[in-house]
Amino acid sequence: MGHPRVGVAVLTMGNRPTELAALLGSVARQDLPARRVVVVGNGTPLPGLPAGVDGVELPKNLGVSGGRNAAIAHLRAAGDVDVVVNLDDDGLLVDTNVFTKLAALYAADGRLGIVSFRIADEHGQTQRRHVPRLRAKDPMRGGEVTTFLGGGHALSMAMLEQVGDWPEAFFFTHEETDLAWRALDAGWRVVYEPSLLLQHPKSSPARHAVYYRMTARNRVWLAKRHLPALLVPAYLGVWAVLTLVRARSLGGLRAWGGGFWEGVRTSAGRRLPMRWATVARMTRLGRPPVI
Known part of the structure; x- marks a missing residue:
């Protein structure tokens, strides 16, 4: 350019x-x-x-x-x-x-x-x-x-x-x-x-229940839209475990659970799973799309 x-x-x-x-x-x-x-x-x-x-x-x-x-x-x-x-x-x-x-x-x-x-x-x-x-x-x-x-x-x-x-x-x-x-x-x-x-001022993104809900919903949508079918349960399973480990409030966890099931139930838009070559490239870059 x-x-x-x-x-x-x-x-x-x-x-x-x-x-x-x-x-x-x-x-x-x-x-x-x-x-x-x-x-x-x-x-x-x-x-x-x-x-x-x-x-x-x-x-x-x-x-x-x-x-x-x-x-x-x-x-x-x-x-x-x-x-x-x-x-x-x-x-x-x-x-x-x-x-x-x-x-x-x-x-x-x-x-x-x-x-x-x-x-x-x-x-x-x-x-x-x-x-x-x-x-x-x-x-x-x-x-x-x-x-x-x-x-x-x-x-x-x-x-x-x-x-x-x-x-x-x-x-x-x-x-x-x-x-x-x-x-x-x-x-x-x-x-x-x-x-x-x-x-930029220091801040925390986890300020309200809407954040937890949308974080969970959009992560499910992300997997449904872009991951090869074999990786969808692995990706969502890893993030579910991490969320349970990191959870600091019961209210936030409830909002996260509601968002997760909203993501499962609703459409994520057009599904275009990434190529396995892209999965390999992301893995080489240090972040395979399972985390």
Whole structure:
């Protein structure tokens, strides 16, 4: 990809105006200017945006997947973006050369589909769950991976044209893995690049019962959509055991169980099981699709 044009997409629920303004300021300070920046109000009116920033207000909350698809549709219609960077509205680009580094990565590799940023808090600490690999002790070790971080990442628009956009029915949780598995199966590379930093406040995703329900439901959908039939029970069995071991509240476990059976009972959408060659590739990358 020669001289890729970078676009930026940000979702907001309208409850972080100060953080959003700081993020957009950090985007404006990049030494390689973004070709286009769009902020999507996910079921909320948008605050005043800086000059040159596009706004899209959705009449209702479509979740992470639906909101990002609205942003992609806006950028695709403009026709002047090759790589879309998705950033959380409470994140911050500390360095000014993020887009320059990113563009160089895509220019050097025509099969680079997804680049995952490193996420660290204001003290430079990266939570274990923010390292997209099993051996997560060293957040500074980059390389090819099998999933990526939702808070800060880049997607090739050419890849999206081939494999499709975000799975809207997922709403939130595991939508990144769904997209990554489709990309890997189509021969694209997914890379974790720790030199691309998004500063983000430390937080826990397990805040309410909806999180547990959707985590379980979407994991079942993920398996039903993408895994060879032989791997579906293994994948879901491993995650059921891990959930039981890690469970910290009976209420959360009940919500997880309800989501699991919802995933079993309901349609996950079109089933396109990955090739066994993709299973082997993921295994070589250190994360076979059974965990």
